Amino acid sequence: MKNPIVHVIGAGLAGVEASYQLAKRGIHVKLYEMKKNKKSPAHKSENFAELVCSNSFRSNSLQNAAGVLKEELRILDSLVIQCADEFQVPAGSALAVDRDLFSEALTKLIRNNPMIEVIEEEVTVLPEGNVIVATGPLTSDSLFNYIKQITEEDELFFFDAAAPIIEFESIDMTKAYFKSRYDKGEATYINCPMTKQEYDLWYEELIKANCVVPKDFELKVFEGCMPFEEIARRGYQTLLFGPMKPVGLRKPDGSRPYAVVQLRQDNATASLYNIVGFQTHLTFSEQLRIIRLIPGLENANIVRYGVMHRNTYINAPKILNEYYQTKKYPQIFFAGQLSGVEGYVESVGSAMVASINMANMIHNKPFISFPVETALGSQAHYLATADPAFFQPMNANFGLFPALTQQHFKKQRKDLMAQRSLDSLKKMMEEQSIEKR
Numbered sequence: 001m002k003n004p005i006v007h008v009i010g011a012g013l014a015g016v017e018a019s020y021q022l023a024k025r026g027i028h029v030k031l032y033e034m035k036k037n038k039k040s041p042a043h044k045s046e047n048f049a050e051l052v053c054s055n056s057f058r059s060n061s062l063q064n065a066a067g068v069l070k071e072e073l074r075i076l077d078s079l080v081i082q083c084a085d086e087f088q089v090p091a092g093s094a095l096a097v098d099r100d101l102f103s104e105a106l107t108k109l110i111r112n113n114p115m116i117e118v119i120e121e122e123v124t125v126l127p128e129g130n131v132i133v134a135t136g137p138l139t140s141d142s143l144f145n146y147i148k149q150i151t152e153e154d155e156l157f158f159f160d161a162a163a164p165i166i167e168f169e170s171i172d173m174t175k176a177y178f179k180s181r182y183d184k185g186e187a188t189y190i191n192c193p194m195t196k197q198e199y200d201l202w203y204e205e206l207i208k209a210n211c212v213v214p215k216d217f218e219l220k221v222f223e224g225c226m227p228f229e230e231i232a233r234r235g236y237q238t239l240l241f242g243p244m245k246p247v248g249l250r251k252p253d254g255s256r257p258y259a260v261v262q263l264r265q266d267n268a269t270a271s272l273y274n275i276v277g278f279q280t281h282l283t284f285s286e287q288l289r290i291i292r293l294i295p296g297l298e299n300a301n302i303v304r305y306g307v308m309h310r311n312t313y314i315n316a317p318k319i320l321n322e323y324y325q326t327k328k329y330p331q332i333f334f335a336g337q338l339s340g341v342e343g344y345v346e347s348v349g350s351a352m353v354a355s356i357n358m359a360n361m362i363h364n365k366p367f368i369s370f371p372v373e374t375a376l377g378s379q380a381h382y383l384a385t386a387d388p389a390f391f392q393p394m395n396a397n398f399g400l401f402p403a404l405t406q407q408h409f410k411k412q413r414k415d416l417m418a419q420r421s422l423d424s425l426k427k428m429m430e431e432q433s434i435e436k437r
């Protein structure tokens, strides 16, 4: 095709990555961003790829799926991760950035790219032709309504509150036990029991823990859904009569705990569990600290932190295939948080897969199916195949990767999964002649 053009809507993390990947594949990009004239309630600057909350891209370690995802993106020449590496600030094993330098640099690189034309306006109707929609969790209302129409359903979820999700193998089952209340139904809940003394200590820590300050628009959204730390602040007993009530949950030795934290299975393979009733506004570091004070969760690995913010996303398994392409309109792809992924790096990852496949479609090359053993492939696979009735965005995590064929120790398992992922990505890149960084 002569002078192919792709319209990328939204210059957030996903839109910037997609634009760069398309441009380097010889495709002209029209990148639309509304911030100059209209900002979402969370965006503050006019720069692209603004980090609206934390400045952390989470772990850099290959022992963590977020670290594997970043490494895959480095291998694939991600512009966003390259800038994150360049403007990182000390943060232990995490990759955190100076948010202003990071988005200033990306804005400059995008604006100076001769293949990318920036159009500073709000898109309310998708343009004709090839489009990647990357308008994020706070997509403007008119476009939100338009997308609702073209997807012909109310599948743009208004995701208001999510409790933290924990990896099963990080739960100490010598302290926790399976049981459903009064043994009704299958014993699919994991219960972490507390004595009065344990509850008292934990309660004191919880009521003084630091929270994210909710934005005005969030207060309105969440008035009907209270975070567990707020329930706790209303009185010592409120949690004991609410999400932590111990009745019907006697321990295997027959004794009755003073309080119980319950976890509910979160995925089909039972590798992930969410904490029942623990939707929260606590900062991510405080969530980790408070959750690890719960008996049985001392080493809890949180694969998705609790969040309470507006989050617009499509019901990906109904609408998208594994290339982030809409099944109904092959010229329209989604990327970023709106496509149903969760988190900064995941948004960049979705844009990588979407833009490589959009470029292939334009160049009449076959679509690229990212191996499910990779973090990118496992995320794409999850979006395309999850049960639409229960679909929820999910951070990158090893629970989405296929299990290893042999038994290994836990630490070794993660190393092997990470190695398997990077090997299969490199093999795929060789087979598909994708340029390495």
Ligand SMILES: Cc1cc2nc3c(=O)[nH]c(=O)nc-3n(C[C@H](O)[C@H](O)[C@H](O)COP(=O)(O)OP(=O)(O)OC[C@H]3O[C@@H](n4cnc5c(N)ncnc54)[C@H](O)[C@@H]3O)c2cc1C
Pocket: 009, 010, 011, 012, 013, 014, 015, 032, 033, 034, 035, 039, 040, 042, 043, 049, 050, 051, 052, 053, 054, 055, 121, 122, 123, 124, 134, 135, 136, 137, 138, 139, 140, 143, 309, 310, 335, 336, 337, 338, 342, 343, 344, 345, 347
């Ligand atoms: C309040 C809040 C806090 C969050 N905190 C975290 C966190 O700490 N860590 C984390 O990993 N993730 C966090 N997230 C999720 C985070 O937003 C995403 O992970 C990430 O920013 C998504 O990238 P994106 O490119 O999809 O969207 P965004 O980065 O939001 O970019 C979308 C862009 O599209 C533009 N846009 C929207 N509508 C239109 C339109 N109609 N026309 C033109 N332009 C438009 C917006 O102005 C924006 O620049 C948070 C989200 C919210 C809302």
